[in-house]
Amino acid sequence: MKAVLFDLFGVIARVQSPESMAALERTAGADPDRFWAAYWSQRPPYDRGEVTGPGYWQAVCAHLGIPPDRRLTEELTAADLAGWGEIDQRTVDLLGHLADRGIVLGLLSNIPEDLAARFEATQPWLERFRVRGLSCRIGSAKPEPAAYEWCIRELGLPPGEILFVDDRPENVRAARRLGLQGHVFTSPEALRRSLEAALT
Template identity: 85%
Template sequence: MKAVLFDMFGVIARVQSPESMSLLERTAGGDPDRFWVAYWSERPPYDRGEVTGPGYWQAVFARLGSPLDRRLTEELIAADLASWSEIDQEAVDLLGLLADQGVVLGLLSNIPEDLAARYEATQPWLERFAVRGLSCRIGCAKPEPAAYEWCVRELGLPPEEILFVDDRAENVYAALRLGLQGHVFTSPERLRDTLRTASR
């Protein structure tokens, strides 16, 4: 193993908390179950950079059949960005240790442009990544093969020398099918064990 390709959310950054999800539900109004179906159904074009934040929320509310004005759009965008902005400091510290050991670091994240810009403005540790495969900028998202292939090309290494780390098993399986090594993330401790084994 010469490089580690990290997922962002669920590994380095935390997934949405119950509190942040409740805030989004209250802001949107209506039935929470219908809201989340619409939220995730319309998410892929947003992650791939095909629509802006306002365009995404227009699509969500069109699916819900609910009215949406500018003020509510701004509130939803703010609540959504905040819900994805909590960092796991232990994972960030692990990035520093790996970089100091000479491991090449890459990032492959399904992330919309609004959130990518927020992270770039507030998280200096992103500079540790030699390659940043942000779905909104490369035009494809996990588990699409093209997303992994883009990162492999940019890292300039054979797939078998790259360990892909993600909290979603389907994303790891997609990487394995392309010849990368894979680890389904559950904790920094278990990842450290995998890294020790992979680097032998």
């Protein structure tokens, strides 16, 4: 193993909390089940950079039958970005530990441009990654093979020398089908133990 390719949300950054999800539901003023069905069904083009934030929220509102306006779109965007901003410092510390040991670091994240720009402006640890495969900029998202293939090319290593870490088993399975090693993330401590075993 010469490189570790990290997922972002659910591994380094935390997923949406119940409080942040409730804030989005209140802002939209929609039934929660219908809201989240619309939220996720319209998300792939946003993550791949095919639509802007306003375009994404207009599609969500259309799905819900809510007339979108500029103010509502801005409020939904702000609430959404806030809900994805919490970092797990334990995993950030692990990045430094791996970099100090000469391990090449890569990032592969399904992330829209609005959120990517915010992370780049506020999270200096992103500079540790030699390769940043952000779905909004590479035009493909996990578990599409093209997303992993882009990272493999940019890392310049055989797939078998790259460990992919993600909290979603289906994304890890997709990576393994392309020859990468895989680790389903459950906690920073479990990942650290697995990495230590691989590096000794």
